Amino acid sequence: MVNRVMILGSINVDSIYQVTRFPQPGETIAVKQKSYAPGGKGANQAVAAARSGAKVSFVGAVGADNDGQEMVKTLAENNVDTSRIAVDPDNGTGSAVITVDENGQNDIMVYGGANQAMSVAQLNDLEQELAGTDFIVAQLETPQEVTLAAFKLARQQNVITILNPAPATELLPELLEYTDIIIPNETESSLLTGISVNDEPSMLQNAKFFKAHGIKNTIITLGEQGVFYVTADGHHGLVPAFKVNPVDTTAAGDTFIGALSSQLSPNLGNFESAITYAQRASSLAVQGMGAMPSIPLAEEVEKALG
Template identity: 65%
Template sequence: MTNRIAVLGSINVDTTYHVTRFPQPGETISANDKSSAPGGKGANQAVAAARSGAQLSFIGMVGEDNEGKFMREALQEDGIDTKFLKNDPRHGTGAAVITLDANGQNDIMVYPGANFGMDESLLAGTEDLLEKVDFLIAQFETPQAVTAAAFKLAKEHGVVTILNPAPAKEILPELLAVTDVVIPNESESEVLTGIAVDSEEAMLKTAEYFKDHGVANLLITLGSRGVFYSTPHGHGIVPAFKVKAIDTTAAGDTFIGALTSQLRKDLSNVADALVYAQRASSLTVQRMGAMPSIPTASEVQAALND
């Protein structure tokens, strides 16, 4: 069965500067190389899900500029429906500047642009779409109020809502109330709850925190330690695949998109879906760039069969 997914999210054009090491405050260093590629957390997650066989629709905004045209075409190349990708006449397309060091670690500076030009009028006409999809995914590179309105609408149509609270910031209570699955990484989880996820006991305590705020399902990505999950079906840690990372950009986005492409709506297969998602993410970090590094279903299956 093919999962039908809508992503409400961010679109950025990524420019990556390749350096031997990160500069110190006030220091000027030379970049060894420079590259540009389509990206943004929302776009990356949509492409990851589409490349793993899901049927995708995208809800978002770009500027009336060449970058917006470039990003629209990039999504369409992966078979993603862009009917609800609107143009913002006031702001340029979102952009990110990424500094990547020789160890594959990065830091990122984002210009939100049209991503934060969204308001609830963007959702006009999306009811027909939400009647047909299984999952709606969103992140924090777009306004929370729009996400809350979209999730509320999605819940009215029986859609499973997935929130990736990145970059971490306080979550609106009304958004948590209509979120089915929350997926932070370990640092985001600590920012959101004040609980350091340094043990399974702490992770279970974090799961209780989110349950108390209305979210029944928690996944915490733990980098090289794997991923912790807590759902009504049980809890546990699925280990990561050991690989040599050369660029961690879009690793988390690949994980979320690939995971959602495999999940059943009742999350009964969460452990198996997590293994698939972990494998997909492990391939992404062995390649350069955001969207260009995201693997296809056949690549993930081949790696799982190795």
């Protein structure tokens, strides 16, 4: 069965600077290499889901510029339905400046542009598409008010809602009530709950916090430590990471979430196997440069899983 996944999210063009190390405040350093790549958390997650076999549609916005045209074209070439991507005449296509050091670590500066100018009006008639959808996935690079409205429509259609609270910021309380699965990394989870993530008891406390606010399923990504999950019935576990030598970790989380949405059963009965697949996809992505270009195809993931 092919999962039908709707992504509500950001579309960016990434400028990537490779450096030996990050500069100190006020310091000028040399850049070893500069490149451009399609990106944005939403776009990355959509491509990850599509490359792992899901039928993917996208709700988002780009500017009336060349970057916007190229991004829509890139998504379409990756088998993503782009019919609900709006063209904003007043704001430019989103962009990000990404600095990557020799250890594969990165820091990122993002210009929201058309992503942040999205409005609830863009969701007109969305319920018709949601009626044939298994999952809707959103992040925090587009307005929370738009995500909340979409999640409310999804709930009416019994569509599973997945929230990736990145970049971490204060959430609308009502948005939590309409989220079925939350997928933060350990830093984002700690910021949202006020509970440091450092061991299993603290992760269970984080999941308890989210459940108290309406979210029944929690998945916390822990980088090289793996992924911790807690399901609605209280089942929990740690799925270890695959050990690799990372080149660029930019797309790690987005690849994980997109791949997970392609594999997770709509009845949520296969958390561990879906997480294992998504972990393997993420481990392949961090071994290549650039966000979207490094996202693997399903056959590559299956081969790596053996």
